[in-house]
Amino acid sequence: MSPAATRRFFLSALGSAGVLTALGSSPAHARQDGHLRAAYLGSFGWTTPPGEGFEVACHDTLSGRLTPRRAVPGVPDASWLAFSPDGQVLYTTNELVPNGSVTALSLVDPHHPRPLNTRSTEGAGPTHLSVHPTGRFLLTANYTDGTVVVHRLRQDGGVGELTDLVQHTSPERPPRAHQVIVDPSGRWVVAVDLGADAVHTYRLDLSSGTLHHNSRLSVASGNGPRHLAFHPSGRHAYLVNELASTVTVLDWHAATGVFTAGATLDTRPEGATGENYPAEVVVDRPGRTCYVTNRGDDTVAVFALSEHGARLRLVDSVPTGGEWPRHCTLDPGQRWMYVANQNSGTVTRLARNTVTGELGALIDSAEVAGAAVLAFQP
Template structure:
């Protein structure tokens, strides 16, 4: 593990589902010695702010509703403050967003599309300048009848943006033009049919990516060629212990800053899977699973030091945190706060 102490005061921001009793976007102070969270304020100015991204003192949130939107908040104070009115993404049910080259990008699950919005001088997103609508389907009829874009994430090296589509069992690669705010289709990586890829995370060396599948509890290890913009699947490994049974729906994956470990949240099992990575990042092996401290872990996040792991447990309505053993990578419970319908945690 990195072991580097966090630099300066650290704050956390928690997204939640307002329709399920969530308080909207919560801000919290983080105790440097214990990792404990203390909520300083919340705003319900945006409906269903299920996923967040932070740039300095500006926090971005999707509004995961039928006619989706993105909003920006000034988080320099104790309570997040909307900077401007939410901006339409012209897509349904945005579940994820990311920042890339002066733009906000959203993955719109309901419409199977990706949207690009420019960021203005005040940090607020402007009207959409580009995007892409996916096509295709998968073999799981009730989940894959249409494209279901679940994550959009800039890739290391070059202009590349990845879009993970649960409905089409694939990861699309786009080139983002920062001048025009448009996406150019570059390629599509097919994964095993019926796996339902949900999210991916890159190795810190930028040479590999790890795709977490939702419809089958597996992780697909891929090689990433930043020069060519090509993602190549190599192998799959389970994120459940051998013999485990019952429904499970993996949700989020994060990689240690030193590239030695990877953690995956698994709903249904209500667990955190711990996988060890080989020195090249090309092989992943399940070494342990531990309880997530609640029910239905929707999101995982490392704090800036890389020494603690935080879990947003949606259905039990809490955020739990764990100290990570530096040698084994195994998280050990350290605390929790109430956060109704918690869906996302980010740090800054």
């Protein structure tokens, strides 16, 4: 069985991806113009054609155009990206290499990232990582093994020794850790497990780098929770259930590190049919709009937020202009929505109303074979 089939044994066969295009002005020119900023692209190497792994792009903050430029060798299957608190180091998962690993890259020159080192995650299929707000630890979710891993970070930003590895358990299906983040208060580590249908919270000991379990929220069996995103208020979060095509509103109690589940809504309009697997969830900076990508329908679901984030309402489903939208993100100015469409091998750009949060039609598209994730220079 191929790595893709192992990673997503319950999903449909994957389609074809596009071909990388490298266009635009030189890196030196990009550094000289303040409106030209670096962006970073992660892609899979098992697609047809294969992705480059990790690439640098130029983002024109005036026009919004995204232009892929060059690959960085030795960083395969970069499926998730996260920055150090000071923005000087970028970390990426290497998801489908044997046993899984993470790579640290120096961003002293943002347009020419320099690999610092690579470390094993002591597990297979690392899908997600984040940096603790102290900048001292890297947290990684190993999907295939259902584990959460902690590495101490070196002074230069490189990945140091492993300090803890926590094994999730599940009575019905194998655990599949899919996301690990730190809550807005900085007090708790949150891990979402798709196979275990659970969201765990942990306390991280900042001396030893070990995780101590605090609470577990269980969702309906078979929902397959994938990712969550917090509301800017820090009082609510939105949990995307990949296998149920739903999103659940969670109340977050930062004092105790406990989630309480609220209403669950479909990520698709009424009457939608066919296979669909939502992937990414994003909340805008004012906390007025929530976005969820739908793989299958190939749309971004737009939810209006009200009552300070306590309520969601589906208001629109906007075509992404590509196939199998794995990841989406807003640019730093929040004027556009960018979507990584894995099967069509594209990163598409949609117009966005910065007042209402509404998404408009497709503006343009950049070819990125095996597109998995996009992050903008801090």
